[in-house]
Amino acid sequence: xxxFHDSQDDMKKTINWxxxxxxxxxxxxxxxxxxxxxxxxxxxxxxxxxTLLYFIxxxxxxxxxxxxxxxxQSMAFMNLPKLRLRPTMISIALGLAVWAMxxxxxxxxxxxxxxxxxxxxxxxxSVMFFLVSPIVEEMFFRGWMxxxxxxxxFSKPTIIxxxxxxxxxxxxxxxxxxxxCLDTFALSVLTCCMFFxxxxxxxxxxxxxxxxxxxxxxxxxxxxxx
Numbered sequence: 698x699x700x701f702h703d704s705q706d707d708m709k710k711t712i713n714w715x716x717x718x719x720x721x722x723x724x725x726x727x728x729x730x731x732x733x734x735x736x737x738x739x740x741x742x743x744x745x746x747x748t749l750l751y752f753i754x755x756x757x758x759x760x761x762x763x764x765x766x767x768x769x770q771s772m773a774f775m776n777l778p779k780l781r782l783r784p785t786m787i788s789i790a791l792g793l794a795v796w797a798m799x800x801x802x803x804x805x806x807x808x809x810x811x812x813x814x815x816x817x818x819x820x821x822x823s824v825m826f827f828l829v830s831p832i833v834e835e836m837f838f839r840g841w842m843x844x845x846x847x848x849x850x851f852s853k854p855t856i857i858x859x860x861x862x863x864x865x866x867x868x869x870x871x872x873x874x875x876x877x878c879l880d881t882f883a884l885s886v887l888t889c890c891m892f893f894x895x896x897x898x899x900x901x902x903x904x905x906x907x908x909x910x911x912x913x914x915x916x917x918x919x920x921x922x923x
Contacts, residue, residue: 778897780897780899780900781895784891784894784895784897784900785900785903787891787900788891788900788901788903788904788907789903789904789907791887791891791904792903792904792905792906792907792908792911793907793908793911795880795883795884795887795904795908796880796907796908796911796912798879798880798883799880799908799912800915802876802877802878802879802880803877805876805877806873806874806876806877807877824913826909826912826913827906827909827910827912827913830905830909831902831903831905831906831909832902834864834867834905835888835898835901835902835905836898838860838863838864838885838888839860839888839889839892839898839901840892840898840901842860843856843860843889843892846859846860853893856889857885857886857889857890860885860889861882861885861886861889862882864881864882864884864885865878865879865881865882865885867881868881869881880908884904884905884908887904888901888904888905891904
């Protein structure tokens, strides 16, 4: 009898895991469809204008997914007490550390290249990149997805590994070296750990914001000078 119940529990846990992965894949699949349509219509890899469209659609699809399933998992991460100094400083420091890692990976992936903003579309994309992306992505991956998997009794290592892998795949595309996006995996591991420690998504958003802001700033300086 116990073996039967154990088998049922294992099956239920497997289904819950597959469901979680499916929910994670929805926004990524939506953006892939948009990129495919753009490629078909324009006949080339998307430029800054199409990238901006891609970004807007991807962020909206992630945000829509969060609220579409809000009845499945209560939004426990919405409880917002006063920010504490120590986690805030740690979040900023870790964000800078991941940015340094991203910069090193960029030099290996694109030797001699320097990130820069070439036109107003790219400028708009850059601003949205550090203002919108940290909020939307953290709400989905750490705020909703982590809480959902936690409510299904997954272990912390399983949650961190699953979400971080999906977060990496969400940012990686086959046209770029696989190692160039490893900083996204590292960021996800750190933000998951931060959320487990503080139960406050704002520290995750702050860490993510620092990384994106530094990336945008480095690209913005040549545009400002020119």
